[in-house]
Amino acid sequence: MQRTKIAELIRTEPVGTEVLVKGWVKAFRNNQFIALNDGSTGSNLQVVVDFEKMDAAILDRIKFGAAIGARGTLIESQGKGQRIEVVASEVEIYGDCNPEVYPLQPKKQTLEFLRENAHLRFRTATFAAVFRVRHALAFAIHKFFNDRGFYYLHTPIITASDAEGAGEMFRVTTLPFDGTPRNEAGEVDFTQDFFKRSTNLTVSGQLEGELGAMALGDIYTFGPTFRAENSNTTRHLAEFWMIEPEVAFADLEDNMNLAEDMLQYVIRYALENCADDLKLLEDRLIEEEKSKPQDQRSELSLIEKLRFVLDNQFVRLTYTEAIDILKNSNPNKKGKFQYPVEGWGTDLQSEHERYLVEKHFKKPVILTNYPAEIKAFYMRQDDPKEGVPGPTVSAMDILFPGIGEIVGGSQREERYDRLVRRMEEMHIPAEELSWYLDTRRFGACPHAGFGLGFERLVLFITGMTNIRDVIAFPRYPGNAEF
RNA sequence: GCCUCAUUAGCUCAGUCGGUUAGAGCGGCGGACUGUUAAUCCGUAGGUCUAAGGUUCAAGUCCUUAAUGAGGCGCCA
Numbered sequence: 001m002q003r004t005k006i007a008e009l010i011r012t013e014p015v016g017t018e019v020l021v022k023g024w025v026k027a028f029r030n031n032q033f034i035a036l037n038d039g040s041t042g043s044n045l046q047v048v049v050d051f052e053k054m055d056a057a058i059l060d061r062i063k064f065g066a067a068i069g070a071r072g073t074l075i076e077s078q079g080k081g082q083r084i085e086v087v088a089s090e091v092e093i094y095g096d097c098n099p100e101v102y103p104l105q106p107k108k109q110t111l112e113f114l115r116e117n118a119h120l121r122f123r124t125a126t127f128a129a130v131f132r133v134r135h136a137l138a139f140a141i142h143k144f145f146n147d148r149g150f151y152y153l154h155t156p157i158i159t160a161s162d163a164e165g166a167g168e169m170f171r172v173t174t175l176p177f178d179g180t181p182r183n184e185a186g187e188v189d190f191t192q193d194f195f196k197r198s199t200n201l202t203v204s205g206q207l208e209g210e211l212g213a214m215a216l217g218d219i220y221t222f223g224p225t226f227r228a229e230n231s232n233t234t235r236h237l238a239e240f241w242m243i244e245p246e247v248a249f250a251d252l253e254d255n256m257n258l259a260e261d262m263l264q265y266v267i268r269y270a271l272e273n274c275a276d277d278l279k280l281l282e283d284r285l286i287e288e289e290k291s292k293p294q295d296q297r298s299e300l301s302l303i304e305k306l307r308f309v310l311d312n313q314f315v316r317l318t319y320t321e322a323i324d325i326l327k328n329s330n331p332n333k334k335g336k337f338q339y340p341v342e343g344w345g346t347d348l349q350s351e352h353e354r355y356l357v358e359k360h361f362k363k364p365v366i367l368t369n370y371p372a373e374i375k376a377f378y379m380r381q382d383d384p385k386e387g388v389p390g391p392t393v394s395a396m397d398i399l400f401p402g403i404g405e406i407v408g409g410s411q412r413e414e415r416y417d418r419l420v421r422r423m424e425e426m427h428i429p430a431e432e433l434s435w436y437l438d439t440r441r442f443g444a445c446p447h448a449g450f451g452l453g454f455e456r457l458v459l460f461i462t463g464m465t466n467i468r469d470v471i472a473f474p475r476y477p478g479n480a481e482f
Numbered sequence: 483g484c485c486u487c488a489u490u491a492g493c494u495c496a497g498u499c500g501g502u503u504a505g506a507g508c509g510g511c512g513g514a515c516u517g518u519u520a521a522u523c524c525g526u527a528g529g530u531c532u533a534a535g536g537u538u539c540a541a542g543u544c545c546u547u548a549a550u551g552a553g554g555c556g557c558c559a
């Protein structure tokens with residue numbers, strides 16, 4: 001007999017038919033009622049067994065966590081709390097689960113405990129919901145770009161370019177640590193390495209992405225990204241997934257529109273396709289915040305927050321405008337900022353970004369036209385503008401409440417001379433990036449793109465608070481478990 | 483990397499001013515009940531108080547160092 005998934009049964013409710021269901025025991029109440037979950041939905045299916053007729057040896061093996069199959073008739077539930085249930089005529093045990101040694105318990109477990117048992121945490125309702133939503137978001141991103149005529153470009157994971165300055169890199173090598181080959185100058189001789197040169201894991205697919213965009217028009221990447229920064233926060237991972245669209249014949253305005261459309265599209269997709277899981281995550285968040293003082297709780301529920309992002313345009317303002325707002329803000333005047341906002345030209349601290357997003361505007365904010373000094377070499381140099389103290393670039397950062405920077409992007413500097421001059425100023429070796437500069441020598445065009453931290457998006461949409469809880473097996477300083 | 487806080491039963495936590503035998507809930511185990519919904523009821527076992535050193539007549543409690551975890555900051559997506 002063909003097994004039916006629980007999500008299918010709940011959707012179609014084929015009352016009166018014989019069904020076979022397979023899943024894991026989430027509860028066994030009253031020696032009679034099995035709550036069965038197979039991962040197809042957060043909802044459990046109630047399987048009713050007749051303990052007087054059932055083999056006692058089987059009955060005894062129906063434990064929390066055990067994998068079982070149950071065959072029987074699907075009926076309208078005789079009890080409250082669910083619409084349908086299966087009256088089992090036969091129960092088969094596939095895998096026992098000894099409660100004396102099984103780390104999980106049918107109770108609330110802390111996220112910290114589950115993080116240490118990441119190999120088992122998919123089995124909890126919260127994490128199953130997180131990973132179903134994560135899947136839906138990944139799918140929605142591909143759908144969004146595909147429907148708009150973007151091509152999914154796989155940029156390399158191993159890269160020889162060390163010139164981006166996007167962060168510390170993980171070295172990739174097959175050279176031995178003991179007796180590492182040296183050249184005459186005493187330096188490590190990378191000509192003997194696998195690639196005959198020094199290589200690292202990628203910190204960004206952008207430069208390669210730009211190459212694709214110069215022929216395919218609109219491309220995006222969606223792949224693993226590695227940063228060897230010693231970052232210990234709830235927003236950073238050493239291995240994370242990044243989405244990087246790159247669009248030919250586009251300027252900063254187009255770039256902002258694309259990013260805002262994409263974020264709203266995937267949030268709408270999640271609301272429409274993950275309603276049950278989002279409700280579960282919303283309830284979890286409410287429960288978690290009960291232990292917090294009133295003023296630290298969220299003003300909006302999770303689903304309200306997501307709808308709010310859909311219903312409101314993101315605020316767009318320049319760095320220069322943001323500095324003015326911050327300078328004149330109450331916390332700045334009263335000395336409440338740890339880093340007082342004094343002048344134009346320094347980077348914003350996360351407390352400043354939080355103030356703008358969470359207190360001043362209370363909605364997502366796109367900050368643009370940052371000082372050139374604090375941004376990457378490839379960003380397009382703006383024309384001087386009245387009231388702006390120094391040179392700026394066509395950069396944009398999208399700031400989300402609770403997350404901070406979720407998107408960072410820019411219009412790219414397509415003018416060869418200006419790009420090369422900027423690289424010289426920033427001591428970036430042009431010869432190493434000659435392939436990149438070729439895009440500016442042959443058929444250059446205005447273009448723009450951005451990077452979206454996928455886990456930060458998942459974090460925002462699931463209402464989880466630690467990025468280590470929205471990726472299956474998080475990698476961060478001191479931890480590469482599982 | 484810096485700052486703050488934490489570490490007591492399988493899990494979540496309480497433990498008073500340093501003072502006799504370290505407690506609770508959940509979970510486990512045994513039993514009862516049998517239309518339950520975190521099932522309920524009765525009984526029961528379970529502890530190197532993170533580690534090492536120190537102060538003291540006496541340390542879960544005070545001090546030092548370390549490990550691990552959490553949160554904040556920096557770096558950023």
